[in-house]
Amino acid sequence: MATQFVIATDLDGTLLDHYNYSWQAARPGIELAKQHKIPIIINTSKTAEEVFVLAKELDFNFPFVVENGSAIFIPKVQKTLDLTNDFTVEILGSTRQQIIDWLYAARNENGWQFEGYHDWDIRQLISYTGLDENSAEKSMSRGYSEPIIWRDSDSQLQEFQQHVKDAGFTLLKGGRFLHVLGCTDKGEANSWLLNNFYKTKNNATRLIALGDSGNDIAMLRRADIPVLVKSPAHDFPAHTIDVAVMHTKNTGPSGWTEAIESILKREKS
Numbered sequence: 001m002a003t004q005f006v007i008a009t010d011l012d013g014t015l016l017d018h019y020n021y022s023w024q025a026a027r028p029g030i031e032l033a034k035q036h037k038i039p040i041i042i043n044t045s046k047t048a049e050e051v052f053v054l055a056k057e058l059d060f061n062f063p064f065v066v067e068n069g070s071a072i073f074i075p076k077v078q079k080t081l082d083l084t085n086d087f088t089v090e091i092l093g094s095t096r097q098q099i100i101d102w103l104y105a106a107r108n109e110n111g112w113q114f115e116g117y118h119d120w121d122i123r124q125l126i127s128y129t130g131l132d133e134n135s136a137e138k139s140m141s142r143g144y145s146e147p148i149i150w151r152d153s154d155s156q157l158q159e160f161q162q163h164v165k166d167a168g169f170t171l172l173k174g175g176r177f178l179h180v181l182g183c184t185d186k187g188e189a190n191s192w193l194l195n196n197f198y199k200t201k202n203n204a205t206r207l208i209a210l211g212d213s214g215n216d217i218a219m220l221r222r223a224d225i226p227v228l229v230k231s232p233a234h235d236f237p238a239h240t241i242d243v244a245v246m247h248t249k250n251t252g253p254s255g256w257t258e259a260i261e262s263i264l265k266r267e268k269s
């Protein structure tokens with residue numbers, strides 16, 4: 001195949017089933033990409049510990065992006081066994097320590113009503129998320145962002161949002177939480193990888209990006225081939241992307257396979 005492709009993909013609702021988190025239906029698409037030696041970059045709101053477990057399961061030895069574009073983990077060895085020693089980490093956002101130092105002091109100063117991971121023990125996190133204990137621990141081990149639940153008025157939220165911005169951070173709405181993170185997004189991380197890691201002599205690398213939600217749009221906007229994977233739980237997100245966006249007929253990982261097969265088949269013919 002003449003074209004050099006790189007795939008960047010969201011996890012929940014895209015590579016993983018919305019309900020049971022299974023990636024089995026994506027297997028044919030993943031196998032096809034592997035046959036063509038196409039790297040598959042996981043780009044997610046999850047933490048490095050959460051992604052590392054999945055990457056091992058999928059036998060991926062590619063860079064991955066965590067906490068909504070906050071940091072990129074790049075393997076230093078052929079077979080990564082240890083998250084601390086076997087990766088180089090490129091931080092595009094802020095460290096969680098920088099975020100919580102500012103965030104909780106600002107809460108005291110302004111009297112905002114919200115709670116976040118920093119306030120909770122593992123039992124409370126489980127009660128808010130329904131995660132099992134092992135997954136909750138991995139979700140707790142955050143390095144670059146702080147999820148919160150807002151318990152104040154909408155007008156206070158607007159004020160809060162302005163303070164977040166003024167402090168040099170970003171507020172991102174996720175499925176369950178609001179996330180405070182550094183000034184980055186999933187698209188920034190993809191661009192960094194293409195410019196620094198997958199740069200080809202004639203810039204011929206073409207990025208296929210797949211996602212299902214609003215927080216994937218920044219990533220899709222910078223792709224050569226953006227794919228919106230159908231969700232069983234919500235409509236396709238609104239967007240203003242210039243190039244043609246592929247919308248899958250099938251949901252989640254089945255839609256993932258559908259898209260990859262169709263793009264690579266089109267390329268061959």
Ligand SMILES: [Mg+2]
Binds near residue numbers: 013014211213
């Ligand atoms: Mg998703």
